[in-house]
Amino acid sequence: MRLFIIKLGGSAISDKSKPLSYREGWVRGLGEVLVRHYKLGSRFILIHGGGSFAHPLALAYGLSRYRDHEQLIGVSLTSSILNYLSMRLTNTLASIGLPIYPIRTGSIYTIVNGKPQLLIEPTHIIELMSRGVVPMLHGDVVPSDSGFSIISGDDLILDLSIKLRPLAAVFLTDVPGILDGNGNVIREFSRTSIINERVTGHIDVTGGLMRKVGIALELSNYVKTYLCAIWDLASINKILNGEEPINCTKFIPY
Ligand SMILES: Nc1ncnc2c1ncn2[C@@H]1O[C@H](COP(=O)(O)OP(=O)(O)O)[C@@H](O)[C@H]1O
Ligand SMILES: [Mg+2]
Numbered sequence: 001m002r003l004f005i006i007k008l009g010g011s012a013i014s015d016k017s018k019p020l021s022y023r024e025g026w027v028r029g030l031g032e033v034l035v036r037h038y039k040l041g042s043r044f045i046l047i048h049g050g051g052s053f054a055h056p057l058a059l060a061y062g063l064s065r066y067r068d069h070e071q072l073i074g075v076s077l078t079s080s081i082l083n084y085l086s087m088r089l090t091n092t093l094a095s096i097g098l099p100i101y102p103i104r105t106g107s108i109y110t111i112v113n114g115k116p117q118l119l120i121e122p123t124h125i126i127e128l129m130s131r132g133v134v135p136m137l138h139g140d141v142v143p144s145d146s147g148f149s150i151i152s153g154d155d156l157i158l159d160l161s162i163k164l165r166p167l168a169a170v171f172l173t174d175v176p177g178i179l180d181g182n183g184n185v186i187r188e189f190s191r192t193s194i195i196n197e198r199v200t201g202h203i204d205v206t207g208g209l210m211r212k213v214g215i216a217l218e219l220s221n222y223v224k225t226y227l228c229a230i231w232d233l234a235s236i237n238k239i240l241n242g243e244e245p246i247n248c249t250k251f252i253p254y
Contacts, residue, residue, distance in 0.1 A: 001129065002042040003166040004240060006034075007157040010051025010139075011174040012230035013089065016202035019052050022088055026230045030172070031093045033233050034134075037240045038098060043129045045160060046089075046100070046136040049153040053085045054078050055203045058141065058150060064205050066147040075148050078141050079106060086138055093134075101133035104140070109151055111144035116155050122163045139206065152206035154215045161223050168239055169223050171216060172230040177249035178213065189227075190252040191217060220251035227251070 061074020
């Protein structure tokens with residue numbers, strides 16, 4: 001199976017500085033590229049972030065650290081808004097021909113000792129794809145040994161890619177790659193590269209760019225790993241053809 005696992009970052013599908021802003025145009029553009037490759041036989045697992053839908057709620061209820069029942073309404077509302085965002089993505093992508101099959105992450109993942117644990121057999125996800133659908137998960141608030149914990153879309157792409165070994169794992173954001181101090185894309189990012197995290201004012205409860213880069217570097221030990229802009233359709237198309245992208249950051253293993 002020509003499998004690709006693609007994470008639609010919260011920054012790619014929403015404007016993280018504006019609550020509940022959905023970037024339908026960018027999602028549709030990506031969907032059109034995916035549909036073309038889907039028709040040629042490629043298969044996808046999509047993962048989306050919470051963006052300006054979930055992060056403000058998770059922050060308001062302090063869900064990065066679960067303490068007591070006072071936060072359960074926050075757990076409920078965060079799950080609800082993520083379902084809503086998933087529904088919007090499903091509607092956009094299905095309406096242009098991509099048969100998205102949304103899966104609620106909190107029903108199939110738990111966190112033990114800080115590590116994501118998949119509660120179903122990975123073969124179940126393969127089974128879904130063999131029926132033609134495109135499974136889509138999302139960052140979520142999931143049961144954990146400390147009550148509830150947040151699992152980020154970045155944690156999910158790492159875990160699923162190690163288990164399912166796609167041809168490539170692709171992080172999509174609103175910027176064309178990891179940027180250096182001058183704003184230029186770092187085309188090959190390795191352990192010794194320097195991260196210049198810019199101040200964005202975005203609300204993000206999952207650790208920002210440093211954490212993402214650490215995950216991407218770890219993932220690059222297992223599969224080809226890229227970070228691209230969701231709107232860089234030419235580069236995404238290249239990756240799906242098995243070629244190197246025109247732009248984007250490629251992560252180089254330790
Ligand atoms: N040096 C940098 N290179 C790339 N992105 C950066 C950098 N500094 C800050 N960012 C910001 O990091 C964001 C991506 O991280 P994050 O908000 O966690 O994305 P996502 O919501 O996709 O998980 C981008 O929106 C970008 O504005
Ligand atoms: Mg993030």
